[in-house]
Amino acid sequence: TKFKSTNPEGEDSNGPSYEVNSNAGSEIPSSSEGLSSTETTLLISDHRGFDKRQQSKDSVFFRDGTRRIDFVLSYIDDPKQEGEKKVERRREFESNLLKSGLDLETEDKKDSEDGRTYFVKIHAPWEVLTTYAEVLNIKMPIRENDIPPAKENPFEFMFEPFRLPKKVMNPEPDYFTAPFSKQRQELFLIEDENSFFSPSVRNRIVYYILSRCPYGTEEGKKKFGIKRLLTNGTYSAAYPLHDCQYWKKAKDQTYGNERYTLYTQWARFLRFYKEQPLDLIRRYYGERIGIYFAWLGFYTEMLFYAAVVGLICFFYGLLTMTDNMSSIEICNETIGGEIIMCPLCDVRCEYWKLNTTCESSRYSHLFDNVATLFFAIFMGIWVTLFLEFWKRRQARLEYEWDLVDFEEEQQQLQLRPEYEAKCTQKKKNPVTQELEPYLPLTSQAVRFCFSGATVMFWIFLIIASMIAVIVYRLSVYAAFASFMESTQTLQPISSLLTPQLATSVTASCLNFVIIMILNFLYERIAIWITDMEIPRTHLEYENRLTMKMFLFQFVNYYSSCFYVAFFKGKFVGYPGAYTYMFNKWRNEECDPAGCLIELTTQLTIIMAGKQIWGNIQEAILPWIWNWWRRRKARTNSEKLYSRWEQDHDLQSFGALGLFYEYLEMVIQFGFITLFVASFPLAPLLALMNNILEIRVDSWKLTTQYRRPVAAKAHSIGVWQEILNGMAVLSVVTNAFIVAFTSDMIPRLVYYYAYSTDSSSPMSGYINNSLSVFQISDFPSNTAPMENTGAFTTCRYLVYSSYL
Template sequence: MFFKTVEESIELCDGQKDSYSTDPLLPSTPTQRTFDYVLVAHVVNDDTDQKAQRQRAFIQQLEKKKISVTRIVHDDKVFFGLRAPSEMFEDYQYLLKVSDSCNWCGDERGSVTQATRIRMVNFILQHTYINTGENLEELLMKHVFETMFCLHERKKQKDLKKKWARWSGLFTEQPFNDIKCYFGEKVALYYLWLGWYTKLLVPAAALGVLVFLYGLAFFNTNPLITEVCQSDIIMCPRCDKRCTVWQLSETCTYAKVSHLFDNEGTVAFAMFMAIWATLFLELWKRQRARHVSQWKVYDWCEEEEELILEIVNDPNCQPKQFRHSYLRSTLVLILVTLMLMLIIGLAHALVVFRVVAAPLMSEGKWDFIKDHANIVAVILGAVLHYLTIQIMTRVNRWVSLKLCDIEKTNSFAATERSFTVKMFTFQFFTLFSSLFYVAFFLGRINGHPGNYVRIAGWRLEECHPSGCLTDLFIQMAVIMLLKQTLNNIFEFTGPWLKNSLSRNHAKKLERKCGHCYRKACRDEQGRVEPCDICKLRDWLRNYHLANTDAFSLFNEYLEMVVQFSFTTIFVAAFPLAPLLALINNIFEIRLDAIKMVRLERRLVPWKTNDIGVWTKVLEVIGVLAVIANGLVIGITSDFIPRLVYRYLYGPCTNGSTQTHCMQGYINDTLSTAFMTHQAIKKDFGLEQMVLNGFNVTQCSYRDYRSDEDYALTSQFWLVLAVRFAFVILFEHVVVVCKFIVAWFVPDNPTQVKNDRMHDKLARLKEEIREMKRSKSTEV
């Protein structure tokens, strides 16, 4: 036997004894009994009621497994306190000792921690069936039981509040070992990953700010901005019937904002961020290896752990068979495709909204909106996109769960991986479909005077003469600010309000418990047996906290990985994205910590040695970042047209040093349309074009076309060729740099390899010593 009794030998991860209650009203004692889980149900007075019968049947099944059940009725609810027997953990430890991958599984080699007890009892609860074939999940869905939860340990909870879950600790190091001991390796690795991601955002944010300041330094002296602000060029109407001609100088502010994010520094920054994404992942793998090696779970195997728990739960269990159905896979693939088509269709609806909103607002009552109809339409489109994201997030979750049900995976871990891939795919398309349209299609398929492209009679929107990158910047800025700010507010205030409302009731029970404890007695083994009020007080304290489930941690990962996508994929359009992410993450770490420790029920302390499929997702995002940033710089921004103009068409091509090399660039990117009365009526639905009381018969539009027949000029084809050449060159250079970085930075530090070798050697020597002792005993 590995220990005397579980009650007398539960230890902290550092080997110190843990008293289960450090409540100020209850003196701490290492022998006080505690509970592993609590089930809650509504009181049913009718014994013939089906719910009551199923409740009894489930409790009886637990008692058959020698799980002790304490029943306490409070108001209209009945609470079942569950505690597993010590023999169950003895079996678990023995199987762990003889398994292939868990010979050195950290705390499990000694006494069993409360985190391990919770994990095992949770598994047993999920795999206990009544005679109707229903398990606890189905009973919860049918409201036989209201909820289930494990209890916070008051002493460790208090320590975590002091060390970690407080706003005053924003810039202090996180106690990863304490987090691991209390919440398990799975939660600890999330905070380890988030902390590492936040640290590496510092250089990215600093460089992004420098790029922004570079654009700001030439804010008033840049010849392109001066050319727009002092221009007398008359531009063609942006829409039909409701719009008229306008002067290019009206968009002076827009041109200034464009230059802040579309300058020469953007190219270098995009290359840096693509390489940064790879460096971050490689360094993260090293960081992970160090910690999982210290926690002795480096060789931990998910499948073997689940088999051990299956045997502990039912010694006569049969292994779940791996299954694969081409029919189910085909059905899932078809449904995923249909879902993606729906999401892309919503992106098209947002495009239509922008197309319709701009001309409608241009004839509104307010002068400001009329003068800035296009910008207002872009901002409203971004806000509507955010609302669509919130709605589709719930739809995507429901669809992903249903698709996982169709697949019928053989374990919870496999279901979690499948759900993660589907949910992220749906969220990615929901978030980025509209951004991809703005980045790569806006202003490139709208046509030209005499042949405009229309949707339901409405003309497609055009890019601003200063470029399309500002539209992409506005979309990203609105979505990132709204998503991060509002999500954090809702994520924190919900649990906080629920916790605040339950405090008054808890204080009454605290007073009753203090009086009751003085009458508490000890059993034959010296363990404290507090009265029902004291037990109930602790259960209700946990009951009134915000609920958590198997996918609670998934929500945190999804939020951060989506942010990582915004920070890397379109960073060329928004260099301040890493700064916003850094500021958000500094608060996000403490917000999540306060929420988990103070405001939410305790998460099941799952064991793991990696962040799972999220690593693959991050690697895919890193590849997409290279492709997207290359396309944004080469196709969306004006970097290439400016480059071509500077060296082939600008004033410096003739050796002139009297003028700036970019002088005349804006005029070079515009083509002129000479409009007859018939053409004006056909293209714009106007009887005549008027500006400041004068009739206008010609206007300019952004494109490289001939003034006579609207044919594309040779400059257009040259610029297009250079664009594609740049994209290919950019992506190949960055990909090569990524491979070099991945090769140069090993996944495992040398110290980790040496420590693992010493551990294996020590284990083998111990096996030899045990074999020899066994032989000597036999002799």
């Protein structure tokens, strides 16, 4: 049987014309077998005699009303812009899809809402599904599970308000399963061929065919795969359909209303206190997305305990703030008000009184107290328990989702189409004894060297930008000090805004802006150099991209925090012998109350800013973009705004959509573990963000994005190793923060070694921690321009008892 595409007027359309035999070169029979030539033509692409008004705009079937649409391809055919190459590619590609056994049905552009877009609907017949289910080793049910369920927890009633209905949590019975075998179909529970394979399995099979279907040769190289056709603009989109509208149930209940159920029971923010329907998420979106939401939910649950303990530590600091002897002495007019401090910069800065830092010393006690040490120890235990309990939870999911013997998905272990296309040389696989394409070792070495050099260049660029921010801090402090302090009273004009605080806040905001700009640029560079390396498998591609992106973002987000925590104030020198950066700018000093308050400020601005900007990007921008596309699409109200057009106007989730979600959460995990000793409220901020994050991710996935192609996964992959590494590093960084950044150790030394007042052991600590310098010993090039005070000495921060 031959097929030829025609438009409603009977003339040849600009779309592909099929001149292929449906059974030629394929062992899979076409679903059109047994039909006459006229009937087949009508089913494939002929629009004559078809009234679109008779078809519901929510229909997910071919025009015959029986064959379900498993995938949709769209393209805009404009000869003025593209020439004949794209037309030929589509003709060849769709011809090969027909040879593979798939059914195609083309919607003419005249019937589309915008009058420009063609839609190619794809249906996978039973023969195709059974063949590729065996190729992909997909497990299917053979018998219903008769193992009795575990006994219910006697305290289960306490969690009832947080539970979802059982019909939502358990959308289907539990089965014993086995890898599908086409020759042993009688062993499987096949009640209805149309519903035996779920829509997620069907679209996964179709995408597997699309990703390996050839479309010709160019420059002597074999070209294939829908990804390449999307990249070169031959097709504008490729996506499976959602099963129904998210705000209402479908009239045809044959395939359920899983999208509607997910929206009403999961994606609404008012359901934030409810558990997630993980089984339904897995069934609709696949195991890969299901395991992400399972991990995110478990992480959020564990954050609750860290947030409670952090809040208790914060309240302890708040309640004891007025009893803190250090801030009392600093704020006292007869102690801190009489201590004259040495200038914080050369020439332009004046002497200042210690009590100008009264407010910052009080706020510093909120985060730098005895509870800080306890919370650092607690978080070291928490991060270990979190990772171990997650392994247990993950193992349980592997059993429940039948992934116990799942090594890695065949689709991931098999060669990437891009690898097969670019590697023209072949060698015999010693295991399978088959010829496989390979990349010569010399070519791999050159590509890796170039990739490594590019990554190092961008890391050095981050370090250079951080140094630029440090130079900003050093250079603008004098400017802030010159107009924010009164030379007559040696006090800041505003008690709430000191030069130190103004410099710290503005530098943190500037650093955050630079971080966002570098992230935007590097994301594209990382994808480009990973493509250039030509990874062999999908798993290898994702792992390489993950390591590049994480390494970059680790340096990008945390470098400024590491500087404030471990370098600022450590290489200052002393009056008359200060150390300088580039022999020009004097290194920064810490506040007399310590650098911890600045680390807290830095951490709060970067962490909160990242979370706010991330939610804007994830929720508001897709909603605005979709609204605008729908508004442009609805230009002709007489046309049927069909389901494939509605989904076409949504955003594409993309192959890396889940990658960015993991990356965002792992970077947040670093903030609440690496530097949490300086900010006990970080877990609380993360908890509130994640409660919102779960609902935002579910809402955008259900309402604003096209349905992603289902994929399997039995774990969170390489992210598990990254989390383990950060957990080990967090123990070290928090120990160093307590030892070197906070004033915990100096206070303990003073308490046990130098305190002489038994009734108030910490009395005199401030005076003990400040050394004396004779003003007359200032070199002429560093002394203030004028000295209006009747004093001959100034104090600077160093422990005089140790000198």
